[in-house]
Structures are given as C-alpha cells and as structure tokens.
Amino acid sequence: MLFEGTAFELNRIILVRILSTVVLVTLFLVAARRARLVPGRGQNVAELALDFVRVNIAEEIIGKATARRYIPLLTTIFFAVLAMNITGVIPGLNIASSSLIGFPLVMAVIAFVAFIVVGIRSHGALGYLRTTLFPSGVPWPVYIILTPIELISTFILRPATLTIRLLVNMVAGHLLLVLCFAATHFLFFEAAGALKAIGVVTLAAGLAFTLFEIFIAALQAYIFTLLTAVYISISQEAH
Amino acid sequence: MEITGNIATIGFGLAALGPGIGLGIMVAKTQEATARQPEVAGLLRTNMFIALAAIEALGLIGFAAGFVF
Numbered sequence: 001m002l003f004e005g006t007a008f009e010l011n012r013i014i015l016v017r018i019l020s021t022v023v024l025v026t027l028f029l030v031a032a033r034r035a036r037l038v039p040g041r042g043q044n045v046a047e048l049a050l051d052f053v054r055v056n057i058a059e060e061i062i063g064k065a066t067a068r069r070y071i072p073l074l075t076t077i078f079f080a081v082l083a084m085n086i087t088g089v090i091p092g093l094n095i096a097s098s099s100l101i102g103f104p105l106v107m108a109v110i111a112f113v114a115f116i117v118v119g120i121r122s123h124g125a126l127g128y129l130r131t132t133l134f135p136s137g138v139p140w141p142v143y144i145i146l147t148p149i150e151l152i153s154t155f156i157l158r159p160a161t162l163t164i165r166l167l168v169n170m171v172a173g174h175l176l177l178v179l180c181f182a183a184t185h186f187l188f189f190e191a192a193g194a195l196k197a198i199g200v201v202t203l204a205a206g207l208a209f210t211l212f213e214i215f216i217a218a219l220q221a222y223i224f225t226l227l228t229a230v231y232i233s234i235s236q237e238a239h
Numbered sequence: 240m241e242i243t244g245n246i247a248t249i250g251f252g253l254a255a256l257g258p259g260i261g262l263g264i265m266v267a268k269t270q271e272a273t274a275r276q277p278e279v280a281g282l283l284r285t286n287m288f289i290a291l292a293a294i295e296a297l298g299l300i301g302f303a304a305g306f307v308f
Contacts, residue, residue, distance in 0.1 A: 060285060061285070161293075161300075164296065164299055165295065167303075168299040169299065223288055227289065
C-alpha cells in the first residue's frame, strides 16, 4: 500500500488501474497523433480495433442510421473494460483491475444512465415508462404479472447483472490461476516423491487457463459493450 | 466412510448445472442454424453472445452468492 493512512491510499489494484489507464491513453494518443489518410502500422491496428466496435457492435445492433451518436460511448466502454481486464494475465501485474466492484459498477451505471437517457429522448419520460412497463400487444390482465417483471428486469437486474458478470468473471479467473499456480508450487517443492509429477499437470492447466483468461478478457469487454448497445437499441425503439 | 463439511460447498456445483445445460443447448442450436443458413452466421453469433450473457449471469450469481451469504 502506498500513502497508507491518508486520503490518497493506493492498493495494488488501484495502481494497476492507473497503469492500465495511462497505457490505454498513451496507445491511442500515439496512434491518433500521427493519423494520416494512408495509415501506418500502428494506426492500422487502432483503426481495426475501432472499426470492430463501430461495425460489429454499434451498427449491427443499433442500426446504421442512428448508431453514430453512440459510437463514442460504446468505444470508451469497450476499450476501458478491455484494458482493465487484460491486466489479469500480464506478468508482474497479475490482477484484473476490474476485480474490485468499483470499476464494473461505474461502467454499469454509465450504461444504465445511457439507455434511460436514450429512452427518455426518444419517447419522453412518460412515454418511455409506458413502452417499457406496458408493452403493447398483450391483453390487459397480463400487465399484472408483466409490469413488475419488466420493472425489476429493466431497472434493477440490467445494471446488477452487468456489474456482477464482469466482476465475478474476473475474480473467478484470478482464483483459477491462483489455484493452478499455487498447486504447482506446492507439488513441485513440498510434495513427496511421485506426487511431484502431478505438478506438471497443474502447471500445464495454469498455462492453458492463462490463454483462456486472455479470451475471457476480450469476450467480457465485447459482451459488456454488446449488452449496452442492445439496451440502448431496445429503449430507442417502441415496443 | 464419513464426510464432514458444509453442505453449502456443493452449492456452486449445483448452480453451474443449469447454465451448463443451457449453454450446451444454445451453442448446439446456433451451430445447427449456421449449418442450415451460413449466410446469417454473423447475426446468429451476435445473438448467441447476447444469450450467453444472460445464461452465464446465472452461474456467476451462484459464484457470487458464496461470498455474500
């Protein structure tokens, strides 16, 4: 812990967060500062990544006509989550900075506010509540069951699951890696005789799970952004 | 033979059952649909990920419940 006892107390995860933010900002600054019409190698990679969010998430889910307004938000969410997740497998850092609830919660609140604002802008406050809580096309007695379900799922479960999904994925991934490598350490150095051989298996599992964690880090960033886009597009269109 | 410990320890195993079956069915059906109509593969994959998010949330809540309760 740095600066312990003061208001600027920093633990390891916060340090990793600051580091990954700085690296992310620097990467994009470098890629964007010398942006040319004919892209160089670095700019090419950045454009490829930005294009992925733009085409495969925003335009596919929200639709080409209206997606443009939400691209900055979705891009920010995607790269922030990706940068915070990927630190979980970087040697020396070894902890996903999204494995404390603060970061996933802030991201989920941003997504929550975004889709509510979009809904209110497209239908008006009352209109948004009406289209969300009383979807048309069902006989009225169904509303007795449907309205509470819609209320809970839209305004509570959506942000809650966004938070829990990201947080728990990262915590579980970290635990998996810790289990594998701690077992390897124990089996190699402290276990007796033939048991040492099992350490090879746990080491291989640890390395395999490291690759798996890279995949999960990217997948979670993708899913988080995808769901935000889905929520925005749902509140945009009338039921 | 005697087994001691808290019955709650097997909770996550039980919580993983449902989402496991769900994921299996979902991926199988997506594969099937892609084989039938390869031209909509992109849309099917996107929808698969949205469903994956909903399904895995169940398993993850099971994991989180162990810490909370």
